[in-house]
Amino acid sequence: MSYQIQDYIFYLRKSRSDSPDMTVEEVLSKHETILQEYVRNELGFEIPENQIYREVVSGETIADRPVMKQIMSLLETGTIKGVIVVEPQRLSRGDLEDCGRIINTFRYTNTLVMTPSKTYNLNEEYDRKFFEMELTRGNDYLEYTKKILNRGRQSSVKKGNFIGSVAPYGYKKITVGTGKDAYHTLQIVPQEADALRLMYHLFLDEGYGFTKIARHLDNLGIPPRKSEHWSPAAIKDMLENPVYIGKIRWNWRKTEKHMVNGEITKSRPKNQNSDDCIYVNGKHDAIISTEVFQAALNKRGKSPRIKSGNELRNPFAGLVVCGTCGKAMVYKSFMDKRSSTGRISESLICNNQAICHTKSVQYSAFCQRVIEVLKQSIADFEIKLETDTANATKLNANIIRNLESDLKKLREKDLRQKDAFDDGIYTKEEYLSRNAKVQEQIGRTEEALRSARHAITPIIDYREKILRFTDCINAMNSTDISAAEKNRFLKSCIEKIVYINKMDSNPGIGRYVKNEFELSIQLK
Numbered sequence: 001m002s003y004q005i006q007d008y009i010f011y012l013r014k015s016r017s018d019s020p021d022m023t024v025e026e027v028l029s030k031h032e033t034i035l036q037e038y039v040r041n042e043l044g045f046e047i048p049e050n051q052i053y054r055e056v057v058s059g060e061t062i063a064d065r066p067v068m069k070q071i072m073s074l075l076e077t078g079t080i081k082g083v084i085v086v087e088p089q090r091l092s093r094g095d096l097e098d099c100g101r102i103i104n105t106f107r108y109t110n111t112l113v114m115t116p117s118k119t120y121n122l123n124e125e126y127d128r129k130f131f132e133m134e135l136t137r138g139n140d141y142l143e144y145t146k147k148i149l150n151r152g153r154q155s156s157v158k159k160g161n162f163i164g165s166v167a168p169y170g171y172k173k174i175t176v177g178t179g180k181d182a183y184h185t186l187q188i189v190p191q192e193a194d195a196l197r198l199m200y201h202l203f204l205d206e207g208y209g210f211t212k213i214a215r216h217l218d219n220l221g222i223p224p225r226k227s228e229h230w231s232p233a234a235i236k237d238m239l240e241n242p243v244y245i246g247k248i249r250w251n252w253r254k255t256e257k258h259m260v261n262g263e264i265t266k267s268r269p270k271n272q273n274s275d276d277c278i279y280v281n282g283k284h285d286a287i288i289s290t291e292v293f294q295a296a297l298n299k300r301g302k303s304p305r306i307k308s309g310n311e312l313r314n315p316f317a318g319l320v321v322c323g324t325c326g327k328a329m330v331y332k333s334f335m336d337k338r339s340s341t342g343r344i345s346e347s348l349i350c351n352n353q354a355i356c357h358t359k360s361v362q363y364s365a366f367c368q369r370v371i372e373v374l375k376q377s378i379a380d381f382e383i384k385l386e387t388d389t390a391n392a393t394k395l396n397a398n399i400i401r402n403l404e405s406d407l408k409k410l411r412e413k414d415l416r417q418k419d420a421f422d423d424g425i426y427t428k429e430e431y432l433s434r435n436a437k438v439q440e441q442i443g444r445t446e447e448a449l450r451s452a453r454h455a456i457t458p459i460i461d462y463r464e465k466i467l468r469f470t471d472c473i474n475a476m477n478s479t480d481i482s483a484a485e486k487n488r489f490l491k492s493c494i495e496k497i498v499y500i501n502k503m504d505s506n507p508g509i510g511r512y513v514k515n516e517f518e519l520s521i522q523l524k
Helices: 024-042 066-075 096-108 125-158 190-204 210-220 232-239 290-299 363-386 391-422 428-454 462-477 483-493
Strands: 008-013 052-055 082-084 112-114 171-176 183-188 247-250 256-260 263-267 278-281 320-322 329-335 344-350 494-500 518-523
Touching: 008 024, 008 066, 024 082, 052 066, 066 096, 096 125, 125 247, 125 278, 190 210, 190 232, 190 290, 210 232, 320 329, 344 363, 363 462, 363 494, 363 518, 391 428, 462 483, 483 494
Parallel strands: 008 052, 008 082, 082 112, 320 494
Antiparallel strands: 171 183, 247 278, 256 263, 329 344, 494 518
16 A cells, blocks of 8 residues: 555644643654654655644643644545544543544544554444544543542632632732642732722722723823733722632632533633632732722622623624724614604724724614625625636646656656766766756655645635525624524624724714725635
8 A cells, every 4th residue: 555645644732641741842742753753664754844733722622622623624625544643532532522523524534543553444333433432531531630630729729729820910929838838829019919909999989980990090101911001891800809808719700511502602600609619718918908898899789790681782793803903893872862762873882992092883884884795795706606616726736737747857857867977977076966956856846746736725615605695694684683693694704804994083973974984804
């Protein structure tokens, strides 16, 4: 059996079973060395860098691993014969649903799973059963490890230790003690602590709201840690965080999974009174008194306000960002006091308008502009559908033919030079000088040919795109479809919308003066 180098790829990922003393880079480098030795012995070549896929992010599910999703899309093209990994569990240690997706992808694309100990052909019953057992064993190990780690975290938290990765504003994370007696806690940062006390003073004594406090801190030149300006949401969370009175609160925003429209979604609701929530005295010093903290809670009604309804109102949620500052655009509605009919005015406004001052836009005008873009896209798809959609494939095939012809000529030239040297026409120095250039040209041509053969020409189904975009337009024009459903239709067609408006944010624009704005829409 002949093996082609472009038919195989590496997938490298660090897992909990690896040594915790090794970095991700060290683990992946170690595994790459093992796999390169394996393919040299088994296939007779090494896997080049452009065919090595490294997963450097931590994720238990496929959804949390972008490189794994990239590989699964690559397998669906049918161009890969084998994925080479250290062990099957590197592909998935998630739940049974993820394991099933992995198995079906490899099985129905006829892709081998190759490890130094065994090669799995998932079209064969026994290989598939062994592979399933390996993934299940990996999932059992993952669940067991998570339980052990969680038990250790709970024990540490109950002792008053700080186990978070990032210290809250006002503190820095420190290690106290050595060896088995070492633990993490918090140490006050004086300048940040002073800023925090000022927030409580402005909120309780001066009657400032969160937005006004944020602007006041900006004007004083007091910087937040990771951004240029303070946000009202950050101020709100800090005024409600009991860490500042010397408490440790853990698991109060536990990740919960729900099935919505056939897909698993994650949320982190605030569950201060949950049985799983741990609330204990910390080993760190308080920045403010319990009385001041409680007064702030009392002013807000003893607990954070909860929105009356969680139903999505903005069809463009998660899609639109401000072109000036990059923040999300949000939907706002209010009763127009200038009108005696009780008309509701709707608009999209930058969530950071107090800083970037981007002019808002009427919701109806925004919708109409998006619909116009979708209609124009459909017209473009119809034109492309009538043209030869295989042009890209033909072009790539021509490139491959030309490169193959060039390579054949270069190899013939190489043979002629060898013959000339054997016949005494060239001296050794002349032969080496001439042949070095030929070998360099052969190497470049071979690399270009490998790349061309490995290139994946996307096949675009314009008929499907036309139907999908048409459904989206019909949904946007319908009054019977909810904002959540419209959002789903929009996200099936649009990746991102950037709202660009360079006009001054003055009253009258949009009513008496035309609101000139642009949209940069990235389609799917």
